[in-house]
Amino acid sequence: MPSSAANEFETHRAYLTAVAFRMLGNRAEAEDAVQEAWLRFAQQDDVRDARGWLTTVTSRICLDQLNSARVRRTTYPGEWLPAFAVDPDADPATHAERADQVSVALLVVLERLTPEQRVAFVLHDAFAVPFEEVAKVLDTTPAAARQHASRGRRAVADGGVRHTAGLAEQRRVLAAFLTAAQSGDVRALAAVLAPDVVAISDGGGLARSALRPVHGPAKVGRFFHGLFTYRMADVLDAKLEPVLVEGGAAMLLRGRRRDGTRLLAVLTVAVEDGRITGIFTQQNPAKVSLGDL
Numbered sequence: 056m057p058s059s060a061a062n063e064f065e066t067h068r069a070y071l072t073a074v075a076f077r078m079l080g081n082r083a084e085a086e087d088a089v090q091e092a093w094l095r096f097a098q099q100d101d102v103r104d105a106r107g108w109l110t111t112v113t114s115r116i117c118l119d120q121l122n123s124a125r126v127r128r129t130t131y132p133g134e135w136l137p138a139f140a141v142d143p144d145a146d147p148a149t150h151a152e153r154a155d156q157v158s159v160a161l162l163v164v165l166e167r168l169t170p171e172q173r174v175a176f177v178l179h180d181a182f183a184v185p186f187e188e189v190a191k192v193l194d195t196t197p198a199a200a201r202q203h204a205s206r207g208r209r210a211v212a213d214g215g216v217r218h219t220a221g222l223a224e225q226r227r228v229l230a231a232f233l234t235a236a237q238s239g240d241v242r243a244l245a246a247v248l249a250p251d252v253v254a255i256s257d258g259g260g261l262a263r264s265a266l267r268p269v270h271g272p273a274k275v276g277r278f279f280h281g282l283f284t285y286r287m288a289d290v291l292d293a294k295l296e297p298v299l300v301e302g303g304a305a306m307l308l309r310g311r312r313r314d315g316t317r318l319l320a321v322l323t324v325a326v327e328d329g330r331i332t333g334i335f336t337q338q339n340p341a342k343v344s345l346g347d348l
Contacts, residue, residue, distance in 0.1 A: 072086060
């Protein structure tokens, strides 16, 4: 029979996972952080405010991971994107949004924050945790915690990758972009790409990808037209299917090359006012979770 501590913890698990995922940008790592918090919670004799205690502990675990990850990513080959958890593209009427879903566009922008800024911004702005409690997590003063959150907020606002479209508009714009990119229709590409569009690819050194972001509609259009024509010339059994990544419209590309190597890429977009502001392509097989697909 579950203990009272286990029952108490389970009432907060979904909330803690949502907090950890926004901080870490990786669902598996977020679940591991929450599990570590449970192990520490189970060793406590008397916790009066379980939610507050668990929020503080989970956030500190995430802060440690963010600091470690920042060092590791200095040697990461090429651009870094969060891991993609891919789901089937269900009918809009049956698609249920998870409480812990965060757009890839926001996760990409959050990566630009320092660990302290990210923790403070997530706790205060996303979950309304008072700065006095945020300060305990960061081992600093409430004023300093407020400053971290303010800087994080400005960085998010100035991130450049704007994403306000609903799922139906995302699907429509993504389909129009892919059609234009495959045909090389310059006019159609200009109509669907924002003037400041950026394309980021993550191959992790395991797949051929752009090592730097591609900026501007002309360069982005040429890049993807080349991808869907010349670079796909040796791909057999290529299959492009609509999927969801964190509740957003995406496309899954699978196939195999003539040399027998596997092709796997997942592309998702940020959309505002009918135009794409960001294109994110995950090609690192270690960072793509296909579930039942």
